[in-house]
Amino acid sequence: MSSLTDPITRVSMISTGSVAIRPEHVGPTRKNTYVWLFTSKRWTEPRPINTYVIEHRDGLVLFDTGQDRESVTDPDYFPGGLNGLIYSRLAKFDIGPDETLTAGLAKLGHRVEDVHTAVLSHLHQDHIGGLPQLGRATIMISRDEWDALAKPLPEARGFLRSHIDLPGLAWNRITPEPLADPTLAPFTDGHDLFGDGTIVLLPTPGHTPGSLSMLVRRPGNPPLLMVGDLTYDADLLAAGKLPGAGDKTQMRDAVNKVNALRQTMPNLVVLAAHDPAAADRLAATLPQRRAAA
Numbered sequence: 672m673s674s675l676t677d678p679i680t681r682v683s684m685i686s687t688g689s690v691a692i693r694p695e696h697v698g699p700t701r702k703n704t705y706v707w708l709f710t711s712k713r714w715t716e717p718r719p720i721n722t723y724v725i726e727h728r729d730g731l732v733l734f735d736t737g738q739d740r741e742s743v744t745d746p747d748y749f750p751g752g753l754n755g756l757i758y759s760r761l762a763k764f765d766i767g768p769d770e771t772l773t774a775g776l777a778k779l780g781h782r783v784e785d786v787h788t789a790v791l792s793h794l795h796q797d798h799i800g801g802l803p804q805l806g807r808a809t810i811m812i813s814r815d816e817w818d819a820l821a822k823p824l825p826e827a828r829g830f831l832r833s834h835i836d837l838p839g840l841a842w843n844r845i846t847p848e849p850l851a852d853p854t855l856a857p858f859t860d861g862h863d864l865f866g867d868g869t870i871v872l873l874p875t876p877g878h879t880p881g882s883l884s885m886l887v888r889r890p891g892n893p894p895l896l897m898v899g900d901l902t903y904d905a906d907l908l909a910a911g912k913l914p915g916a917g918d919k920t921q922m923r924d925a926v927n928k929v930n931a932l933r934q935t936m937p938n939l940v941v942l943a944a945h946d947p948a949a950a951d952r953l954a955a956t957l958p959q960r961r962a963a964a
């Protein structure tokens with residue numbers, strides 16, 4: 672395949688502000704999630720809240736949509752009571768007026784109305800923040816994640832239903848189907864977004880029941896795997912280490928599968944939502960950097 676046939680013209684990253692989390696959340700830790708959540712006295716340095724932007728000839732694609740700035744300007748954005756306390760112990764956000772999804776897309780020369788498809792890794796609030804602006808896009812989510820949202824007490828499980836299930840959104844709830852692509856082993860099922868193999872959604876549950884990752888492949892470029900919150904640090908993932916929250920059995924399986932993918936894709940680049948090194952990892956794959964090196 673020559674680069675002339677590459678249906679993708681650019682892959683970029685936008686951070687919608689920054690977030691500080693607990694070091695135990697980054698992991699690894701042996702502590703129970705609720706133990707560190709209520710006892711940790713430390714915060715990490717501010718980390719990005721990444722949205723990935725893929726310019727494909729069949730449409731502009733987002734992977735995740737960031738954190739809504741209203742979450743820091745509207746005192747009622749988060750729930751009150753015990754749930755509110757949990758949210759305030761989990762993360763501290765900082766989002767300036769020029770750090771919204773709309774502003775980030777504008778810097779890349781796009782309008783938020785031009786987004787064709789927004790794939791959500793999962794439904795936590797720092798991934799769904801752009802939904803109020805995405806009424807013209809198709810919102811893709813795994814069926815398993817949607818089903819988790821529908822269970823009782825979603826707010827206690829990190830799903831702010833009133834900010835997710837907005838009127839007028841066009842949801843496409845996908846169930847991964849068998850893919851006849853041996854290079855994806857050990858993944859057998861997924862969802863090929865445009866049917867050309869360049870953007871493939873892969874199930875990587877564990878952080879939440881229906882978490883998805885998105886593989887982006889371009890001729891002559893290292894494959895990119897956007898993993899949402901499967902890790903907060905791609906080096907920890909490569910070392911097989913897990914974050915401090917989520918279903919550890921499922922996360923272990925998903926992390927092992929991602930690392931096994933390197934057998935067919937040795938130069939795989941893992942891009943997480945809150946990895947401070949993600950911007951440099953992505954930039955290092957760009958042709959101009961390679962030529963300069």
Ligand SMILES: [Zn+2]
Binds near residue numbers: 793795878900
């Ligand atoms: Zn999350």
